[in-house]
Amino acid sequence: MAMTMTREQAAWFQETFQRLVANVGAVVLGKDDVIALAFTAMLAEGHLLLEDAPGTGKTQLAKSMAATVAGANTRIQFTPDLLPSDVTGVTVYDQKTQAFEFHKGPIFAQIVLADEINRASPKTQSALLEVMEEGRITVDGDAYEVGRPFMVIATQNPIEQAGTYRLPEAQLDRFLMKTSIGYPGREQTVRILAGSAQRNSSSLVQPIVTTSAVAEMIDLAATAHVDAAVLDYIAGLAEHTRESKDTRLGVSVRGAMAITRAAKAWASARGRNYVLPDDVKSLAQFVWAHRIVLDPEAEFSGVTGERVIERAIADVPAPQERALVG
Incomplete structure (x- = not known):
């Protein structure tokens, strides 16, 4: 069992985290809360689903985050004719060496932007399942690691549903968090317009940390102490969502494990x-709402996953804080 991080390490983590958020915040204006969530997902080794209208800065966010952690970023535009091998890569026979050689696909990067993920066929979406869960892909029986950090930021457009495939529950469950960037406020919009001659402002982002330092932060966050009373509280909330008359599927054990990981990074x-x-x-709300499958009748009468979670938080008593210090 790894030792709990020291107070000095926690202070270093906080300072580095704030610098990461501020660095991306200089480009993705007025959205520090979403940026903080995105970095929390990265440091909990999770993936982020953004449901947003086009033109809200999703690509900007992914590129700026990759530049901030001195990592590679790729963008895969999901379309109905995209094949699994277009994502993972393909084995090609080399005439010269008379051997098969693996050509890596765009999934091999620190941050992968999977744009309009719900436009691709379920078969192609499933090519992401293994890599999102295990950090590696298997092609022709050989496994290839994608390295750390590795994060998929996927987007789906909530407006146009024509020609889209609803993400299956198993795929949704692979995303640690779901949120939206939303449009900037008036003041931020004016600042964006003032700098609009600069087509790609994410190219101005300077790296703050190396990818190996991020891997260190991931390991450090995992050592944050979670008291048994907090674990019991998480289990109680998850149970409440499962027992709700409004849900067909509440928060699974995987969902409870996900919020435990995320809370460690958030606390750090x-x-x-x-x-x-x-x-x-x-x-x-960010870790659980997208995992809840509502009863069709409840959904019809306007109940949302968010509402189910609000009710759980209101009903399940939280443990007292003074006993929880690690």
Whole structure:
């Protein structure tokens, strides 16, 4: 069992995290809350699903994050005719060497932007399942690691549903968090327009840390202390969503594990080496809402996954804080 991080390490983590968010925030204006969530997902080794209208800066966010951590980023435009090998790569026979050689696909990067993921066929979407879960892909029986950090930022457009495939529950479950960037406020829009001569402002982003430092932060966040009372609280909330009359599927054990991982990174980003119930409350909507499958009747009468979670937080008593310090 790894030692819990020290207070000094937690302070270093907080300071580095703030610098990462500020660095991307200089380009993706007025969206520090979404940027903080995105980096939390990265440091919990999770993936992010953005449901947004076109033109809200999703590509900008992915590129700026990759530049900030001195990593490679790729963008895959998902279309109905995209094949699994277009994502993972393909084995090609080399005439000269008379051997098969693997040509890596765009999935081999630190940050992969999977644009309009719901436009691709279920078969191609499933090519992402293995790599998102295990950090490696298998082609022709050989496994290839994608390295660390590795994060998929996928987008889906909520407006046009024609020609899209609804993401299956198993795929949704692979995303640690789901959120949206949304349009910037008036003041930020004016600043964006003032700099609009610069086509790609993410190219101005300077790296803050190396990818190996990010891997270190991931390992460090994993050592944050989670008291048994907080674990019991998470289990209680998940159970509440499963027992709700409005749900067909509540939060699974995988969903409960996901929020535990995310809460460790979230707490570390706040300079703490232990998780509080408030960390769980802050993240619950983003980590859990997309995992909940509503009863059709409840959905018809306007119930949402968010509402189910709000009710769970209201009904399940949180443990007292003073006993939780690691």
